[in-house]
Amino acid sequence: MIPVLIVIGAFGIGFISAIAGIGGGSLLVPFLVLALGYNVKVAIATSLMCIVVTSSSASSEYLRRGLVDMGTALLLEPLTALGAITGAYITLTLPANVLKIALGALFLYISAETIWKALHERKGGVEVPGSVTALRKAVGSTLSFMAGLASGVFGIGGGVIKVPIMTYIMKLPIKTAVATSSFMVGLTAASGEIVYLTKNLTDPLTATLLSVGIIPGAILGAKCLKKTKPKYVRIVFGAVLLYASLRLLTSITP
Amino acid sequence: MKYETPSLILRYGTITGLIIAILGEVLTTIKPTLKPLTYYGLGIIIATPITSLTAIAAIHAIKHDLKTFTLAALALAIMLTTIVVMLIKP
Numbered sequence: 001m002i003p004v005l006i007v008i009g010a011f012g013i014g015f016i017s018a019i020a021g022i023g024g025g026s027l028l029v030p031f032l033v034l035a036l037g038y039n040v041k042v043a044i045a046t047s048l049m050c051i052v053v054t055s056s057s058a059s060s061e062y063l064r065r066g067l068v069d070m071g072t073a074l075l076l077e078p079l080t081a082l083g084a085i086t087g088a089y090i091t092l093t094l095p096a097n098v099l100k101i102a103l104g105a106l107f108l109y110i111s112a113e114t115i116w117k118a119l120h121e122r123k124g125g126v127e128v129p130g131s132v133t134a135l136r137k138a139v140g141s142t143l144s145f146m147a148g149l150a151s152g153v154f155g156i157g158g159g160v161i162k163v164p165i166m167t168y169i170m171k172l173p174i175k176t177a178v179a180t181s182s183f184m185v186g187l188t189a190a191s192g193e194i195v196y197l198t199k200n201l202t203d204p205l206t207a208t209l210l211s212v213g214i215i216p217g218a219i220l221g222a223k224c225l226k227k228t229k230p231k232y233v234r235i236v237f238g239a240v241l242l243y244a245s246l247r248l249l250t251s252i253t254p
Numbered sequence: 255m256k257y258e259t260p261s262l263i264l265r266y267g268t269i270t271g272l273i274i275a276i277l278g279e280v281l282t283t284i285k286p287t288l289k290p291l292t293y294y295g296l297g298i299i300i301a302t303p304i305t306s307l308t309a310i311a312a313i314h315a316i317k318h319d320l321k322t323f324t325l326a327a328l329a330l331a332i333m334l335t336t337i338v339v340m341l342i343k344p
Contacts, residue, residue, distance in 0.1 A: 049296060049299065049300075052300060052303065053272065053299055055303075056264045056303055057265070060262075060264035063257040063264065063306075066255055066256035068257070074322055074326050077325070078325065078329045081329055082332055186264070186303040191336060193300050194300060194333070197293075197300065204278075204292040204296055205292075207296065208279055208292070208296075212272070
């Protein structure tokens with residue numbers, strides 16, 4: 001029964017993620033911890049493996065279409081990978097309660113940002129491509145270390161941090177930023193996952209079942225994108241994440 | 255710039271890893287000694303983005319684009335060092 005639940009849950013997460021335009025990591029971890037009762041460290045490690053699968057599938061298409069800005073991706077990736085590895089090490093040493101508080105705070109932030117964006121959405125978006133100074137490149141690289149750190153610590157892709165870095169600091173158009181971030185997420189998540197897999201924290205069956213469910217869910221979500229209003233999906237996503245963060249924060253045991 | 259080969263590596267590497275992992279899980283229920291097959295599958299999934307990055311580095315090396323090649327090689331070096339350290343460390 002549990003395997004079926006995991007596949008159905010992952011399918012739903014893939015569907016929502018594709019429509020809301022976010023990575024699945026921020027929903028996968030609460031799903032595993034709160035709905036299925038997994039240990040928070042196992043959930044983080046397993047989620048990261050699933051992110052490698054989804055990101056690789058998506059960025060395969062982006063690379064084929066030439067949408068990835070390889071110069072920016074490779075400029076940011078070394079420090080991001082280093083951040084992810086450091087993050088995974090931090091998670092190994094942190095007590096579960098500290099992780100729950102940190103995760104709860106992160107999801108609270110993402111849910112607030114998602115709802116805010118959905119309510120204050122501007123048509124056309126911000127596209128300000130232009131020249132990037134050495135200072136901007138340095139700031140972008142430093143901040144991408146933080147994105148990697150978040151990925152390694154929390155088991156998320158880190159796109160929620162990378163895309164703003166690329167659009168606002170590296171001045172990439174939004175579509176290029178999303179494609180470049182997706183390519184980078186696979187590499188970053190793989191870097192963090194190396195640490196978890198060698199420490200036997202990844203649940204292989206759950207990772208496989210999640211991957212099996214999330215890909216068709218994301219494909220269906222992408223197909224339904226035109227028929228649904230992303231604004232309302234984002235509000236629902238934000239509300240679910242808000243609930244998850246509150247549940248995480250209240251589940252801390254002395 | 256379009257990256258056909260790295261794109262193919264990502265697509266088929268992920269599919270192959272996933273199939274081996276599923277096969278491993280199914281076969282483990284019949285013969286528990288086949289559990290490592292699942293880990294091989296997961297290992298292939300992790301190795302896929304790294305292999306794709308290696309192909310990208312090679313493409314830029316062939317084109318004498320030293321800057322992009324160096325950055326790709328740096329990212330690869332960080333990942334490969336981690337793998338080696340994790341395998342050596344008890």
